[in-house]
Amino acid sequence: MVTLSPRSRSLAVGYGLGIGGGVLAFLLTLPAALGLALVGVSSTAVLLVVSFVFGQYLPFMGLPLVYFRRIRGMSWVRIRSYLGVRVPSLSELGVVVAGFFTILGLALGTIYLVTQVLGLTPAENSAGQLAQEQSRLIPLFIVASLVVIGPCEETLFRGTVQNRLRESFSAPVAITLTAILFASIHVMALVGGLEAIAVSIGILLVPSFVFGIVYEYTENLVVPALIHGIWNAFIFTSLYISIEFGQEGGAAAVLLSLLG
Template sequence: MAESAAPTTDTRLQHVGEAVLVLAGSYLIAGIVVAITDPLTAAVVGSAADGNMAKIARTIIQYGTVIGIVAFYLRAIDTDRLVRLAVPSRRTIGLIIGGTVVLLGSQYAINQLLQLANVAPGANQAVLTGVGHPLYYLAMIPVSLLFVGPGEELLFRGAVQGRLSESWGQWLAIIAATVLFGLSHVPAVTGGFGAQLSYALLAGVLGVLLGYLYIKTDNIVVPAVIHGSYNATLFAGLYLGEIGLL
């Protein structure tokens, strides 16, 4: 069987351009859709447009839009190679459980190291939103599993990493997707340099692990469920803390 031709410089640059465009376009269009639907959101969840229910609705709209944009992109480039999915087997279920545990353990270890260095860990604004409002944390558990995890993994691991891996190789694609993932979340991190550094370290562990597992399993369901389960577990812990059970 003949070997496929090595990717040209033009092909590599095209794939970089596509990755940046689909990433920036997804967040830009999702932001526009959220803004356009804000009056409807306020009407449905109540007059307090800045309330927690409105924020949950905006999160669902945002990541639902991202999923739609990635689906449109995949259809536009007419390929089924970038995003591959299948019902998890026993082996992949084990990887999902193990991956979630590794991420939670990594977060704990990184936070402990930062405390030893007298550096305050960073906190995402989505976490601070629910302080004093336990039902927000409870609602974010299914939202994380159904929208946030799948949406971000389709975008970063599926579209970005998948496209870059076609011409740049798998590990460079993982690193690039991880860097872009971290940078896209920095604006949502409260605190100074130390807080942003802690989040960058955690995002690095998250991105590399999820990217590797996507390659290993050839199934986008695996990183999507791990990512969603990781977020959901954090929100579950915050909920239990708010109601005094943890």
């Protein structure tokens, strides 16, 4: 029987949970969508809500909770403490604001470097494509960014994966490994050639590093969850405004490559 070192075990468990969450999201969402189709439900809005439940809440929040309760035997109080779920203080809300503007500045700089200097084109995000094609759904995406995507993805990646890695690795290593996994797992939502997908994954490292650093600094999961949700909501809001003013191909469309 092979005995793993503490670092190898942390890496295997952390990455296993992160990848497992992505796989589980696919395995749960596909049959749910097929089931709706079989009963004649064709509303895109309904399909989206179902995808948020089966593709976000159950795999990204449910899987970690099962792991903590069943595998590690933690109480609900202990889980909350381990994740660092608490109401943000005023200083932590300041970190939320600073984090958002840091991502914005770095994102714009990165996109300019990639598209204008290097001449590369990022892949399109499937959610972004849908939002552009059916702009009436954008308000739903904005709300979901804040109450579904931000909380669920941060619970899995920062709260679970990064925390598990942090038990055996230094903060820089844990943050980097988590950022790479977080960006890479989005390959399932990207549409385009291999080069374009690789470019998008590289760009997504920008917000991912900020989420990880902020979580390490505050030890409060709500802080990166808020930044994550506000960032995605900002992108969708920018897209909605650009469409309303007839600028569908403007800067907001480029920002879609940074949807976390």
